[in-house]
Amino acid sequence: MPGLLSYPPFPDNVPTHPLLVVDYALLKAGNEEELDKFWTAATTLGFWYMKNHGADELVNEMFDMGEETMSLPFEEKIKFEQGDDGMSFGYKAAGANAVDDTGALDTVEFINISQDDALAWPKPVHRTYPATVNARMEATIRPFIQLSAEVNCTLMEILGKKLGFKAGRLTELHRLDETSGSETRCIRNPPRPGGISEEKAALGAHTDFGSMTFLHNRLGGLQVMPPGSDKWLYIKPIPGHAVCNLGDAMHIFSGGILKSNLHRVVPAPGAQAVLPRWSLAMFTRPSDSVVLRALPEESPMVAEAVANAPDKSIFNSGQTSKEWFARRIKNQRTKNQKGPETWHQSRGTEHRPDAA
């Protein structure tokens, strides 16, 4: 993978959405101004840039792991495919997921490595992985997952405190010693073949399934659709800045106060389109047995938000984290598509009355 500075520039003629820049070191130090900025980001778009997170070196090594893995022969990778039953850990081939209710195919391939498997390595909890993953489990993947899980939990606790939850409450819902859908994902989207529209989704529009995402990317292609708009806007990658976002679970726990915004991936824009696009995420998700529902009895602020919500159905999903997650994964698999209704069954909190 080329050094950061040798990438073709992100074009200046595509529409972008600015994000607030949050300094992780200042958040940890309790800087009030920074905490307020973070709260604003979490309660408006639910996306922010984050600097001083300390993960850059491990991120580079994780991209090496991704490159080593995607370079394996297809017959080798496919042995570790995640399958069609609602498990997400393992390899996902391009085209294995639908990007919309017409059944159009995605173009990204990725490798998902479970937090549980990395922490318990060499003992498999959920599954086994390609040799390229095993080789870096101890030196790269486990430390990256541990650091990222700590970052995500620190961020969640800050939000929990602002919401009025007791200290440690959100950490309790995301314990490292309980099984969960938490995973790291390294994604490769091929260079844009000439003629394919930049508007074609490489990874379909979605909200993230879990609680908190710590994302690193090199090229453009990530887009958000801001509330109240029907336009897709690029998030410009900034070297050294992670893009963080909240997922469905935090939206639900908070009675909708925290935002889980719609986003997607399209081919890298402009001159960047000639290169493969790599991205890396750590998804922190609630423990498998946690029921996804708002927690009004634990916070007057959440109670008020739920009381005022026009549609309360999402705040009592009736599903455990494990069920929610399996439903979403399974119903977006290409093999399972039986018509638009299958795709619609894969949806989380994407339903937005304000979206076109």
Ligand SMILES: O=C(O)CCC(=O)C(=O)O
């Ligand atoms: O590749 C990206 O920039 C975002 C990926 C993403 O949204 C996801 O995997 O959930």
Ligand SMILES: [Fe+2]
């Ligand atoms: Fe996402």
